[in-house]
Amino acid sequence: MGQPRAVVIGAGIGGLTAAAGLHRGGWSVTVLERAASLEPVGAGIALAPNAHRALDVIGAGDEVRAMSFWQGEGGLRLPSGRWLSRATSAAAVERYGGPVVVAHRAAVAGLLAARLPEGALRTAAPAALADPGVPGTPGAPGRPARVTTPAGDLEAELVVAADGIHSAVRRALFPGHPEPRYAGFTAWRVVVPPLEEPFQPHETWGRGTLWGTVPLHDGRVYAYATAAVPPGEKAPDNEKAELLRRFGDWHHPVPAVLAAAEPGVVLRHDVYAAAAPLPAHHRGRVALLGDAAHPMTPNLGQGGCQAIEDAVVLSLLASPDGDVAAALAAYTDQRLARTTDVVRRSGQIGRLTTWSSRPAFALRTALFAAVGLFGPRLALRGLDGIADWRPPHGTYAAGAQEAESTRVAQN
Template identity: 70%
Template sequence: MPQPRAVVVGAGIGGLAAAAALHRRGWSVTVLERAPSLEPVGAGIALAPNAQRALDVIGLGDTVRAMSAWQDEGGLRTPSGRWLSRTTQQAAAERFGGPVVVAHRADLVALLLSRLPEGVLRTGTPARLTDPGADGRPATVRTDGGEEITADLVVAADGIHSAARAALFPGHPEPRHTGSTAWRFVVPAPETPFTPHETWGRGALWGTVPLHDGRVYAYATAVAPAGGRAPDGERAELLRRFGDWHRPVPELIAAASDDAVLRNDVYRAAGPLPAHHRGRTALLGDAAHAMAPNLGQGGCQALEDAVVLAHHAAPDAADVPRALAAHTRDRLPRTTEVVRRSARVARLAGVSARPARALRDTALTVVDRFGPRLALRGLDGIADWRPPEPYAAGTRETTRADTDR
């Protein structure tokens, strides 16, 4: 029978992972990306053990694990520097089967591209879904240049403000602004050693983690209206908001150039979709379940989406609608729960009132007295996820051993 064809709209991490996973399953894949090129993005991404196991499926898990640069303890602090709670990578490994790895997004994108044949990715090609397809009818996308492309499967990985989602579910509310904005940048590591940390203040937080190449990934969120921009630059805005926080926060801001600081408003799904598919079109990643970044699971869930989709999409074009229904059954309840938990942590981290902050900080300190494992409970049922069979039996040996414990 002829090789089935998939079109992926969007070349973010989820879209590229879906393309790589489908390619391994025997699909002919085309990835359409509106940006003129995949320029390196100056930001990191947390890859918890569930994401690493998803990457095992496409042969990249051990490569990503080798990027781990966070070898010691870390935890939560106050802006003055006082520790609220601590945990260790060893505790995470014991609880979830591996530590969290923070990678540069550009490195992960390059690895995913290495799993795709030459010519699969077409940049500078905006495309919109014109027909989601159905049993006996292919799905169709049209590029801005007027090219019409039919496919047995369309994967819409077109982000938070997904045009494909609006076309599939026109009555569903758009993701809502959380009331916060995020900043991210990467700079060389400071001369003074530091302990990886996330710091919670008044309606704001800051995070500092090392990358494997000797640089540092810094991120921050704060209460701010949507669409805002600092008139004198985002670096100046960070200095105003975080310049008097504990070291190394001021040094990291000082080391960043203004054009290296990324600013993005934070959105989350207003509610779960009726499904993650319609006809022969599947929604993936932020297009399906935008979430607050506070559990570090946005990219991780997109990677899970990708391999579960490929698991169900046997290279038999006639079974695509049924495969996508199975994908929705697997992914909708899980991602709904992760969105909910991420929102809960975001609310806790974003507390502004002094009495509420004092209560929160006291509770975190009390929890810390019971040891690092208790502090990791927020990721129970999330970071311990494993790919569906037959993937789980075919990944790295340590993953199989973990499964047998």
């Protein structure tokens, strides 16, 4: 028998991490990506210390840490500019063992793709699950999974479905399970050139609206915004004009970001989250990960982080010469409860952002101001039990443990 085969459907951050981890573990990996390239435009990604430690397992953690730019204060504000609470990068390092890094998705995708062998990644390659396969048992080989592509079918001992929020693989594995539901708000994202005037990273909450601005390590600026609107709405002219109408009179640097944004590079997507947890994150020889398994709102910055966790845990459990059925059962056991909790917690914060009445806005402002009185450590508590995660005991590479011990000592 040749080298065991793994097919990854989707080359987002989770899919690429899974492919890199499986390749490192001895699998023959093929990644199938529908898009023509790995160049997401206008999108940043927040990677908290839990994601850094997961990426340490595949040797990419320090490359992500090197993208950290936030060195001072930031926090939560009102549209007028008033600060409600502040946090510091030092407090984040102290509490969670590292900073929250905001990077451009293309940069993260590039460093992950560089860990794959030549020819493993196929772009412009839509794929569909034809047969989830049956894992073997002692004395019985089972049958491989089968994936259909325009270039022909592929068989594999393991399929990883990382095909996003509206995953076709999830629907095929769990027909009748509730589809992700609209979270009550839409989101905009944009990356602009460096700004002339300095600013502190912030997230600003208005009445049913939110804006965040964060510097990237290369000097560019990533901004995101949300608004509580009916699903499916689009701007009558362009999305930059819509942002100007909603946020143009907010505090610095919001007007400067909007002035620097080209209309054609502003992305807009309605936000969806899981309506109910899946019964499992696997079926047959197929594992679901990231948004395909547990779509969540972006309010904790954990969508990409949880996909990375999924990918690393799966690659650690799924030995190419091991029991696939046992590995996938263990994967569900380790990931289902955790990701369900993160989806719930993120959704709770997402619902707070949709409060738009004057009394609700005043109450929320008073609550946040009270939290801010207790300093940056309390302001960071929303990530407790999330950002402090480490890969499963006994699987965290010795080199990664040594590197982490060195960083803690230096800090």
